[in-house]
Amino acid sequence: EIADVVARANANRPAAEHALLCVDGVHGFGVDDVTVGDLGCDFFVAGCHKWMLGPRGTGIIWGKTERWPLLRPTIPHFGSEGFSAWLKDQPPPPTNANMMTPGGFHSFEHRWALREAFVFHQEVGKTKIMARIHDLNRKCKDGLAMMRHVTLHTPRAAELSAGITTFEVAGVEPAAAVKRLYEHRVIATQTPYRESYVRVAPGLYNSEEDVEEVLRAVRALA
Template identity: 25%
Template sequence: MSDFLLDPNVVFLNHGSFGACPRPVFEEYQHWQRKLETQPVKFLARDLPELLADARSQVANYLGAQPTEIVFVPNPTFAANTIARCLDLGEGDEVLITDHEYGACRFAFQFAGSKKGFRVVEQAIPLPVESDQAVADTFWQGVTDRTKLIFISHITSATALTLPIPEICQRAREAGILTMIDGAHAPGQIDVDLGQLGADFYTATCHKWMCAPKGSGVFYVREDRQQLIEPLVVGWGWGPEKTFHRDNEFIEHHEWLGTHDPSAYLTVPTAIAWQQQHITPEVRQRSRDLVHTAVQQASLIEGIERVHPDSFFYQMGLIDVTTLQVDADALKIWLYDTHRIEAPTIRWNGRTFIRVSAHAYTTEQDIQHLLHALGELPNQHQLRQA
């Protein structure tokens, strides 16, 4: 798709890491940056509150939430730190996660736990998985009477696994356990309705599958849970001399982080509009089919295996090259330097994966190029692990 600014000489199969911003969305982003620099005081001190309110309203509608339940954040790592640092967790409490969680967010909870005294418990979910029910049952084995918070991904980063979030959230609510969902890879790749999902807290990246500019994310806190969350950064929105006067204390406390460029946030509505116009269900299905093709055909190559049943992944899939005993870092370099393929190689629980992402710009030729490169892998002795 010509809307994207990606280098045409690179086979870009890594939308999952940082996304890719379409040209019309990027031009809107630059428009907001120029507007900011034209009159910074007017823009930041007088115009920004209403601009953010309008953008927040559109994002909330896209995600099935209320505008008063969402604030913009730079990324999900920021939101995870907010929960880990500010939620009332202490000695004897446990935060339950899976062994598939994104490193930066896992570190946020481990760091806060080392200061506040709570434990981060990792529940293993072995691969391959069989069914949503089996995943939920396996995860629930980690719950104890000390579990105060569940923090899990909607779609995992390392293993591209879609977890049964509604089932887990329902069980948690019945048990009186709070839930925080890392939705970095979900909105834009699958439909998300926060009102129906049942999570207490949810964070999402807008600059991945929603194709907004880098540094745009959202943090959802259900209205009846907002009193539990303090601001990670205390600024003008907190004190009695508030910079902006609004009726909603949650937004006042969390939205104003000091001087920063809000252009990425203000561009998210344009990204949503672009998505709704161009990323139809048929386009999503085509992207999913391309990933399924890559995973299935790669598994026919000697030494390469597949990981998930088709029902567990969408526009990201895993190719398991563990038995080839290749070095993950050397493999990533070889894919790029030799074949101009941009795809992440992942080490997880002693296994080595190539994660393949497909979006509207991905072609059948891109997938065939990857498969051709993978066909050379069994003979690449220089990539063997030490």
């Protein structure tokens, strides 16, 4: 729907004045069974160490071919395009995806390992992964919603949420709740925003028993 709104806004504008739709998909990438083409965006950015289960410090940037020239790299790259222009004391050519990769020494071992994460997801299947993660989070949300001392903030509808379940506990600050949950062997985090809540993220590597353990620990916070 957002892509449709942007497309209508751009319909009568010259190309140089088009609004760009850039999607931060870090908490959907590796969870939902969609493709970039389904989103209708100009650029898609996501880290790969979360739901993709890849190494820390890895991520992807996807962009439409015709949109890359609108960008200018912040950090110079060592590819042939920019390096040749520098040697000849010429302006760099129009930006492409390769030119958005910074120069310097790269963490090749992380990139090589990242391939295994993608292969793993392909072997399991995106549809199965999405169903599993949504099912675990549904169980978690349903259980939390039944607790009188808990306010659930994540929508229970699957189409409005993915793999994160956010809530607050009456009379307990989020940081204190996270600490007490950790004492019950439950790893939760605190959302880094002005209105801060507790969040858990049942993932592909979790079981129904893990979700029940989370719910027991939250009940103990009453």
